[in-house]
Amino acid sequence: MPTRSSGHGSPTIGTVAAEAGVSRATVSRAFSQPHRLKPETVERVLEVARRLGYAVNPMAKALSTGRSGNLALIVPDIANPFFPPMIRAVEQRADTAGYAVFLGHTDEDPAREDLLITRFAKQVDGFVIASSRMIETEIRAHAERRPVVLINRDVARIPRVLIDTTSGVTQAVTHLAELGHRQIAYLGGPSRSWSDGQRRRTVKRVGERAGLSVAMLPGRRASYESGREAVPAILATGVTAVIAFDDLLAHGVLTGLAERDIDVPGQFSVIGCDDVLAAQTYPPLTTVSSRAAEAGTAAVEMLASRLGSDVTGADDRLTLDTSLVVRATTTTAPRPTRKTRTTSATPTG
Amino acid sequence: MPTRSSGHGSPTIGTVAAEAGVSRATVSRAFSQPHRLKPETVERVLEVARRLGYAVNPMAKALSTGRSGNLALIVPDIANPFFPPMIRAVEQRADTAGYAVFLGHTDEDPAREDLLITRFAKQVDGFVIASSRMIETEIRAHAERRPVVLINRDVARIPRVLIDTTSGVTQAVTHLAELGHRQIAYLGGPSRSWSDGQRRRTVKRVGERAGLSVAMLPGRRASYESGREAVPAILATGVTAVIAFDDLLAHGVLTGLAERDIDVPGQFSVIGCDDVLAAQTYPPLTTVSSRAAEAGTAAVEMLASRLGSDVTGADDRLTLDTSLVVRATTTTAPRPTRKTRTTSATPTG
DNA sequence: TTGAAAGCGTTACCAG
DNA sequence: CTGGTAACGCTTTCAA
Numbered sequence: 001m002p003t004r005s006s007g008h009g010s011p012t013i014g015t016v017a018a019e020a021g022v023s024r025a026t027v028s029r030a031f032s033q034p035h036r037l038k039p040e041t042v043e044r045v046l047e048v049a050r051r052l053g054y055a056v057n058p059m060a061k062a063l064s065t066g067r068s069g070n071l072a073l074i075v076p077d078i079a080n081p082f083f084p085p086m087i088r089a090v091e092q093r094a095d096t097a098g099y100a101v102f103l104g105h106t107d108e109d110p111a112r113e114d115l116l117i118t119r120f121a122k123q124v125d126g127f128v129i130a131s132s133r134m135i136e137t138e139i140r141a142h143a144e145r146r147p148v149v150l151i152n153r154d155v156a157r158i159p160r161v162l163i164d165t166t167s168g169v170t171q172a173v174t175h176l177a178e179l180g181h182r183q184i185a186y187l188g189g190p191s192r193s194w195s196d197g198q199r200r201r202t203v204k205r206v207g208e209r210a211g212l213s214v215a216m217l218p219g220r221r222a223s224y225e226s227g228r229e230a231v232p233a234i235l236a237t238g239v240t241a242v243i244a245f246d247d248l249l250a251h252g253v254l255t256g257l258a259e260r261d262i263d264v265p266g267q268f269s270v271i272g273c274d275d276v277l278a279a280q281t282y283p284p285l286t287t288v289s290s291r292a293a294e295a296g297t298a299a300v301e302m303l304a305s306r307l308g309s310d311v312t313g314a315d316d317r318l319t320l321d322t323s324l325v326v327r328a329t330t331t332t333a334p335r336p337t338r339k340t341r342t343t344s345a346t347p348t349g
Numbered sequence: 350m351p352t353r354s355s356g357h358g359s360p361t362i363g364t365v366a367a368e369a370g371v372s373r374a375t376v377s378r379a380f381s382q383p384h385r386l387k388p389e390t391v392e393r394v395l396e397v398a399r400r401l402g403y404a405v406n407p408m409a410k411a412l413s414t415g416r417s418g419n420l421a422l423i424v425p426d427i428a429n430p431f432f433p434p435m436i437r438a439v440e441q442r443a444d445t446a447g448y449a450v451f452l453g454h455t456d457e458d459p460a461r462e463d464l465l466i467t468r469f470a471k472q473v474d475g476f477v478i479a480s481s482r483m484i485e486t487e488i489r490a491h492a493e494r495r496p497v498v499l500i501n502r503d504v505a506r507i508p509r510v511l512i513d514t515t516s517g518v519t520q521a522v523t524h525l526a527e528l529g530h531r532q533i534a535y536l537g538g539p540s541r542s543w544s545d546g547q548r549r550r551t552v553k554r555v556g557e558r559a560g561l562s563v564a565m566l567p568g569r570r571a572s573y574e575s576g577r578e579a580v581p582a583i584l585a586t587g588v589t590a591v592i593a594f595d596d597l598l599a600h601g602v603l604t605g606l607a608e609r610d611i612d613v614p615g616q617f618s619v620i621g622c623d624d625v626l627a628a629q630t631y632p633p634l635t636t637v638s639s640r641a642a643e644a645g646t647a648a649v650e651m652l653a654s655r656l657g658s659d660v661t662g663a664d665d666r667l668t669l670d671t672s673l674v675v676r677a678t679t680t681t682a683p684r685p686t687r688k689t690r691t692t693s694a695t696p697t698g
Numbered sequence: 699t700t701g702a703a704a705g706c707g708t709t710a711c712c713a714g
Numbered sequence: 715c716t717g718g719t720a721a722c723g724c725t726t727t728c729a730a
Binding site for chain 3: 012013014024025027028029032056057059060061062063064065
């Protein structure tokens with residue numbers, strides 16, 4: 001029995017229509033295009049709707065309009081303190097733009113990332129993909145189906161917002177050079193990370209230009225433990241300072257160093273990246289600022305503008321500059337007392 | 350022109366049906382009830398679908414079946430490190446159960462929480478609400494519309510998983526008593542927090558039973574800064590040890606104490622809660638373990654079981670016990686030398 | 699085992 | 715300014 005206005009479940013547009021004595025089309029308009037209706041009609045419909053506790057069913061609406069009003073945010077690792085502020089910002093900005101957001105956690109796995117995006121695809125109007133680990137081809141493929149805005153991943157012709165750590169890392173290297181350090185190391189992060197590539201290249205380039213010998217340590221998971229475990233390798237290179245991919249690693253290094261009774265910054269200088277630990281380490285960590293929240297906000301704005309008007313727009317690429325925040329883990333290089341020896345791997349320079 | 354099998358947009362069930370020479374109903378069945386179809390038919394349909402890149406449209410499916418395959422996770426504060434592991438767990442468990450998850454961030458605001466839930470309602474099959482700040486009436490109202498599982502909020506007859514810190518906090522108080530402390534304080538967290546209430550009561554009860562004098566400090570936002578700022582108030586009470594609502598606050602207290610040259614644990618003992626900072630503070634924080642991830646997983650499981658079968662089931666209430674993790678911020682009470690006095694400013698060494 | 703057709707709740711085009 | 719009526723893409727009786 002196809003009764004539109006039954007009284008059991010949540011009220012539908014039909015229920016309201018019947019009760020208000022108008023057509024379903026009118027009820028629909030009362031919500032989506034009130035200006036095309038006589039004010040008193042709108043008022044009456046809305047009143048009835050309120051009384052009945054009616055609310056538009058987003059899925060039905062989506063099916064009809066082709067726009068879901070949903071976005072998906074994909075991140076590699078929620079547990080990394082770099083992301084929560086970004087997630088928060090995306091959520092907030094999306095919310096004010098009327099979007100609800102799905103959260104996808106890829107656990108740094110490109111395959112999982114690909115899968116998640118595919119699963120979300122039909123249910124969202126667009127994606128914000130942070131620190132994507134997928135290969136360009138895959139990213140492009142997805143971007144062709146749905147609007148995509150990338151964060152910290154530079155793929156031509158795909159809207160993206162990049163936290164440019166070149167500036168901050170350059171300052172970091174220069175800072176160390178000025179303090180008299182002659183040998184420094186870069187402790188890498190996730191290998192597929194665009195940010196890591198950028199930082200790695202910057203340290204190398206700027207370091208060598210400043211006449212420093214710089215050791216590159218292989219990338220690893222960005223975590224406190226990884227940093228702690230990397231200390232022996234770092235020391236083996238004989239450097240007097242290290243710049244880590246991020247604060248988490250740097251924090252771990254601080255601990256590893258402390259465990260070996262190596263004084264920071266007295267005997268060794270450490271610099272982090274992202275400034276997520278603020279002054280919460282001991283000693284307070286010198287680091288490169290980040291702008292995760294801003295990036296999130298900007299990404300949603302880009303996405304929203306794409307969704308609003310079908311602008312095939314220019315090649316959107318927003319970069320956010322960073323800078324060095326000097327705290328207490330860096331100081332002048334120790335005089336070359338004992339000669340630290342490299343054992344096997346990791347040549348310098 | 351109502352052509353079902355046009356060749357432009359993403360393929361629909363009609364496209365596949367036409368291409369495979371079967372009815373739309375058959376295609377639908379090939380995906381949802383393959384066993385009710387001749388194996389070779391299923392195979393052919395699936396093959397065609399794959400070739401065409403067809404994927405079921407979840408919204409259309411949802412509209413038809415009334416189940417969206419989505420869940421919503423509501424949290425008060427993504428930035429608090431207590432939540433990311435939980436979010437991660439929820440996401441993961443939901444994923445394996447075939448659900449996608451919306452994330453809602455309420456920023457500790459009950460009104461916003463209420464609003465978010467309402468907005469999600471029509472689009473999800475159920476909610477996991479963590480540390481809800483809403484009043485019981487509101488929670489009940491929502492729970493009547495959609496299945497709800499609460500985390501760290503104890504509302505009768507609503508499925509909930511509670512991280513029971515009673516055990517851990519009891520151990521904490523006892524630990525301090527055994528170390529000879531006679532006066533301790535509890536530094537409160539968010540006022541609407543169920544966990545805070547539980548911890549507060551436990552500290553008070555167990556403390557007094559052990560013959561300690563216990564000072565209750567008003568609740569505040571669970572953050573590093575709040576903890577740091579609370580130090581003067583703590584010192585003003587003349588206690589020799591403090592148990593903080595969570596690790597963030599405790600960490601802040603550590604800093605505030607250090608700024609005043611008060612040695613921890615030599616002159617003052619500090620205990621946190623949730624164990625989210627692990628050994629990452631200086632000194633490593635004695636704290637009460639937490640089980641955020643487990644709670645998230647359990648919550649989704651409860652929800653999924655409710656969704657699966659319409660069990661009006663018993664009064665589900667799962668509690669997860671905790672215990673004290675002793676690290677390095679607690680030790681025997683200092684002898685009553687100088688009478689600790691609060692001045693005003695922040696003298697540093 | 700398969701097909702026809704009636705919904706699911708909205709929107710949007712076309713009349714009036 | 716408002717109503718009728720096809721879609722939107724899929725599921726699900728009901729028949730065959």
